Amino acid sequence: MERLTMAAKLNIRRDRTPTVLRKLAKDEADSRISRRLLAIANALSGMSHGD
DSSP: OOOOOOOOOOOOOOSSOOHHHHHHHHHHOEEEHHHHHHHHHHHHTOOOOTO
């Protein structure tokens, strides 16, 4: 049986607002970068991983 582990806690820089990150994500051609930017924007907005 495979054992699941938790990811390490990451510190998120706060020099960009969630709104700015969402705009950057919208304009980003690379979908992986876009998804990561959206995830960071959501975390800064207080959304949990499960939301």
